[in-house]
Amino acid sequence: MDKIVSLSRRRGFVFQSSEIYGGHGGCWDYGPLGVQLKNNVKQAWWQSIVQERDDVVGVDSSILMNPRVWEASGHVAGFSDPMSDCLKCKMRWRADDFEGKICPSCGGELTEPRQFNLMFKTFMGPMEDTASVAYLRPETAQGIFVNFDNVLNTTRKKLPFGIAQIGKSFRNEITTGNFIFRSREFEQMELEYFVKPGTDDYWHEHWLQARIDWYTSLGMKRENLQLRAHCSDELAHYAKACSDIQYLFPMGWSELEGIANRCDFDLKQHSKHSGKTLEYFDEESKEHITPYVIEPSAGVDRSVLAFLIDAYTEEPDKDDIRAVLKLHPRLAPFKAAVLPLSKKEPLVNMAKEIHASLRKAWMVTYDESQSIGRRYRRQDEIGTPYCITVDFDSLDDNQVTVRERDSMTQERIPISEIKAYLCPRLTGELK
Ligand code: ATP
Numbered sequence: 001m002d003k004i005v006s007l008s009r010r011r012g013f014v015f016q017s018s019e020i021y022g023g024h025g026g027c028w029d030y031g032p033l034g035v036q037l038k039n040n041v042k043q044a045w046w047q048s049i050v051q052e053r054d055d056v057v058g059v060d061s062s063i064l065m066n067p068r069v070w071e072a073s074g075h076v077a078g079f080s081d082p083m084s085d086c087l088k089c090k091m092r093w094r095a096d097d098f099e100g101k102i103c104p105s106c107g108g109e110l111t112e113p114r115q116f117n118l119m120f121k122t123f124m125g126p127m128e129d130t131a132s133v134a135y136l137r138p139e140t141a142q143g144i145f146v147n148f149d150n151v152l153n154t155t156r157k158k159l160p161f162g163i164a165q166i167g168k169s170f171r172n173e174i175t176t177g178n179f180i181f182r183s184r185e186f187e188q189m190e191l192e193y194f195v196k197p198g199t200d201d202y203w204h205e206h207w208l209q210a211r212i213d214w215y216t217s218l219g220m221k222r223e224n225l226q227l228r229a230h231c232s233d234e235l236a237h238y239a240k241a242c243s244d245i246q247y248l249f250p251m252g253w254s255e256l257e258g259i260a261n262r263c264d265f266d267l268k269q270h271s272k273h274s275g276k277t278l279e280y281f282d283e284e285s286k287e288h289i290t291p292y293v294i295e296p297s298a299g300v301d302r303s304v305l306a307f308l309i310d311a312y313t314e315e316p317d318k319d320d321i322r323a324v325l326k327l328h329p330r331l332a333p334f335k336a337a338v339l340p341l342s343k344k345e346p347l348v349n350m351a352k353e354i355h356a357s358l359r360k361a362w363m364v365t366y367d368e369s370q371s372i373g374r375r376y377r378r379q380d381e382i383g384t385p386y387c388i389t390v391d392f393d394s395l396d397d398n399q400v401t402v403r404e405r406d407s408m409t410q411e412r413i414p415i416s417e418i419k420a421y422l423c424p425r426l427t428g429e430l431k
Contacts, residue, residue, distance in 0.1 A: 001250040004308050005179050007323075011382050013037065013308070014180060026176030026184035033382055034304070036333035036363060038187075041303050042166050044330055045189045048214050049164045056162040056191065057155055061143025063168060064124065064134050072273035073142050073266065075119060075135075082113035083174060092116075094174050118171045120184075136170035141295060143167075144192045145266045148278050159280060159291055160203060162193035166300070178251055180301040187300035194291035196282070197264070200240070203294045204261045208243055211257060211296050215245070215303075217428075219328035220310050224248040225256075238265030245298075247306040256306055257298035264290040307331055311383060325383030326406055329426045332383045335362040336422060339375050341391040343368055351390040354400070354415060358388075361419065362426065380405055386422060 008014040012031035016023040030038050050058045070076045082095040088108025101110045120136040123129075137143065144163045151163050166189045176182050195203045208227060216222050230242040242260035246253040267278040267290050279288040311327045329335060336358060340351035348368060358364040365384065367375050372389065379387050387403040394400055394415070402421065403410045413421050424430040 001179060001309075004305070004312060007312070007325075007381070008034065008179075008308070026173060026182070028180050028183055028301075033333040037307070037327070037331060038300060038304050040331045040333070041307065042187075042189065042300060044218055045214070045298070045303075046164070046166065048217075049162075049189075049191055053162075055157070055160060056164055056193070057151060057157070058164045059144060059147055059151065060167065061140070061147060061165060063137050063170075064122075065137060065143065065146070067133055067135060068273060069142050069146060069270075070119065070135050072269045073145075074269070075138060075142075076117075079119055079138055080115040080117045081174060083116040084110040084113045086110055092174055097175055116174065118173065120170045120172050137168075138171050139169050139297070140165045140167045140188045140190045141192060141266070141297065144190065145270055145278075146274075148194075148267060148270075149276065152280065159282070160193060160195040160199065162191050164189075164191045166190075178249065178254075180305050181249065181251075181254065183301065186302075189298045189300055189303075191296045192266075193294045193296070194280070195294060197289065197292045200261050200263070200292040200294065204241060204243075204259065207259050207294050207296045208245075211245060211259060211298070215256075215306075218307070218331060219326070220247075220307065224306075224310060226253060228253070228255075236260075236262075238263055247302075247310075249306065249309065256302050257296060259294070259296045262293045262295055264292055266293060267291065322377065322380060324380045324405060327383035327385075328428060329385040330428060332385050333363065334365045334379070334382065334384045335426050336364045336386040336388055337375070337379045337384045338364060338366045338388045338390070339372060340368050341372060341389055346395055347390050347392065350394060354388065354390065354418065358418065358422075362422070376403065376408075385426070388418065 011033060013034035015029045015031055017027035017029050018024045050056050083092050084095065085092050086103035086106060086108045089103060089106040091103060091105050093104065093110065095113050098104045098110065103110055119138050122134050122136065123132045124134040125132050144165055167187065168185060169188050170185050173182055173184055176184060193203060193207065212225060215225055224247055226246050228244045228246050235242055240261040240263050242258060244255040245257040247256040271278045280291050282289050307327065311325045313324045313326050314321050315324065338351050338355040340347040355364060355366040376387055385405045389401040398415050399412050400415055401410050401412055
């Protein structure tokens with residue numbers, strides 16, 4: 001983990017939030033490379049969940065919602081962790097962070113655990129009273145459930161169908177840590193997939209497999225992923241089943257994504273609390289039904305961290321060690337780097353022309369500083385899959401050398417064919 005944190009800081013993937021003020025606990029900023037990687041992760045999720053499916057549509061709901069949403073969903077009453085305070089050093093601990101009744105920090109005595117709500121509270125409007133309390137959403141899912149009818153009426157989707165959303169969520173986590181694994185402000189990629197009751201077990205299995213396949217299709221090693229089914233005493237009272245996709249993070253197997261069968265709990269709760277019936281009319285049976293829902297709920301930041309860890313490789317290179325981020329080309333912040341062999345004008349002009357043309361299609365960087373070997377190393381370390389070198393021969397034969405990151409093999413290709421060469425390789429169709 002230390003290497004990933006240091007690489008992220010050094011190369012501009014992730015910084016501490018408000019760093020010049022000493023940081024802000026459990027909050028992180030994505031730098032120039034990090035924002036690209038994160039956008040690419042979100043784009044790849046959206047493509048597989050929405051773009052390539054007939055049965056899923058997207059929404060983007062607001063973060064601040066009517067507080068009654070959180071009463072109906074059970075978050076006001078029950079979205080809490082049991083916490084104990086140390087009587088000596090005043091630190092607050094999550095019940096699963098200590099054993100016995102001893103403070104893990106100073107050895108002092110801990111209080112009996114009390115429930116601590118994880119939702120951030122704020123006020124809407126000029127008055128700071130109970131009537132104006134609002135919450136920052138702790139998950140994106142409820143923004144989907146409350147739009148169930150709007151989406152159904154405007155899209156005329158038939159069961160099974162899903163509604164997807166990507167967005168920020170906030171949780172006042174007591175123990176943050178492990179870099180961007182657990183923070184107080186994070187992003188989620190959530191799908192609520194509505195199905196006919198009775199078909200829910202089938203769809204739960206379907207989504208477990210589909211989501212594992214998504215991670216591996218983007219290069220994550222299968223042996224670093226596992227499924228963990230929740231035991232009955234871990235399940236929320238309304239959930240019929242839930243499995244986590246876990247990744248082998250440096251601190252051990254930990255949740256990357258949760259996939260739950262939430263039955264009809266959410267739609268029924270919102271029907272009850274809002275007074276608006278949230279049902280589906282089944283043409284076949286001519287009955288109104290409340291669909292069951294399967295919820296694959298993934299964290300953007302945890303995915304970014306897992307992809308970074310999985311891709312980071314150190315390998316011997318002559319007398320040295322080469323650090324390579326073997327990110328799938330679809331996730332790589334830059335798809336290619338254009339490198340003139342020397343700073344001589346004709347080479348630089350030609351390289352800049354190539355750069356200008358390629359960047360219309362992809363994020364492509366340009367670098368003319370230092371030796372070519374060092375420039376290759378720099379691109380390897382940030383995961384750029386292709387380096388395009390313009391040399392003196394290029395001026396005569398209109399060809400460039402393309403170097404592939406992982407194999408370091410080089411090919412000479414005509415400048416006019418660079419785009420066609422890169423296209424299938426950047427989507428992963430060709431290696
Ligand atoms: P955990 O047990 O790790 O706190 P959870 O079971 O509470 O997670 P869910 O409510 O199922 O998490 O949220 C779905 C996903 O959102 C998680 O699998 C994770 O990827 C992400 N997520 C949840 N909480 C955080 C957080 N504090 N920081 C970063 N990502 C988070």
